[in-house]
Amino acid sequence: MAVTAVTIQTMHSAETLSQFSTIDALMQGIYDGPATFGDVKRYGDFGLGTVNHLDGEMLALDGIFYQITGDGRVHVIPDKAKTSFATVVFFQPEHRASLPKISSFRGLQSWLDRHLGSRNYFWSVRIHGTFSMVRVRSISSQKHPYRPLAEVAKSEAVFERRNVTGTLVGFRSPPYIRGINVPGYHFHFLSDDKTMGGHVMGCSLIQGKAEWACHRTFQMKLPDDPAFRRADFSEHDAEALKSAEQ
Numbered sequence: 001m002a003v004t005a006v007t008i009q010t011m012h013s014a015e016t017l018s019q020f021s022t023i024d025a026l027m028q029g030i031y032d033g034p035a036t037f038g039d040v041k042r043y044g045d046f047g048l049g050t051v052n053h054l055d056g057e058m059l060a061l062d063g064i065f066y067q068i069t070g071d072g073r074v075h076v077i078p079d080k081a082k083t084s085f086a087t088v089v090f091f092q093p094e095h096r097a098s099l100p101k102i103s104s105f106r107g108l109q110s111w112l113d114r115h116l117g118s119r120n121y122f123w124s125v126r127i128h129g130t131f132s133m134v135r136v137r138s139i140s141s142q143k144h145p146y147r148p149l150a151e152v153a154k155s156e157a158v159f160e161r162r163n164v165t166g167t168l169v170g171f172r173s174p175p176y177i178r179g180i181n182v183p184g185y186h187f188h189f190l191s192d193d194k195t196m197g198g199h200v201m202g203c204s205l206i207q208g209k210a211e212w213a214c215h216r217t218f219q220m221k222l223p224d225d226p227a228f229r230r231a232d233f234s235e236h237d238a239e240a241l242k243s244a245e246q
Contacts, residue, residue: 044088129208
């Protein structure tokens with residue numbers, strides 16, 4: 001049966017959050033995915049993830065996909081490069097608000113909790129502002145045999161910048177998504193001068209603006225490869241994920 005233009009529009013609408021692979025696959029060391037970033041761009045212009053071989057952190061902003069490698073440098077990702085995990089949307093903010101001075105990453109999340117809606121939906125969040133401090137991490141490219149993410153994260157590179165202007169790109173995912181994505185908040189950062197970024201571990205905000213949107217449609221594309229087919233996902237290690245994320 002032919003796919004109609006209406007169906008295609010629905011699959012790629014701003015309400016739809018699209019994901020490639022699962023967080024538990026990444027946790028188990030499945031770092032090679034078949035999707036190219038050219039493919040991913042068909043599903044969103046805003047999001048986060050990683051590059052094959054776990055080669056740094058990925059952030060998509062205004063349709064440009066950036067890679068922050070283990071040395072902290074920022075690169076534009078070519079369409080032919082591949083990803084082992086990505087979450088993207090076509091970002092069309094439904095709400096906007098000015099942010100007050102916020103002294104911690106936890107405080108920022110608490111502010112968002114008071115302004116976002118139900119925890120049972122997905123929310124995309126974009127925050128642009130001036131930060132008194134941002135602490136981020138990135139992981140260097142891995143080689144076979146791949147170690148689990150919780151082990152690799154122990155050797156992550158951590159970078160901190162003070163008085164920097166930039167953008168947080170992220171999502172708040174519902175609690176029932178455990179094993180598929182990261183429940184709660186997940187943010188990556190990119191400085192305005194494109195010299196610094198990564199997975200956010202901490203921040204404090206001087207001033208800024210938040211934009212957010214709700215996503216009630218979720219679709220996922222799973223890798224078709226031997227490592228994924230053999231993996232055992234019957235158990236989810238929440239503590240290992242928390243360790244890897246923090």
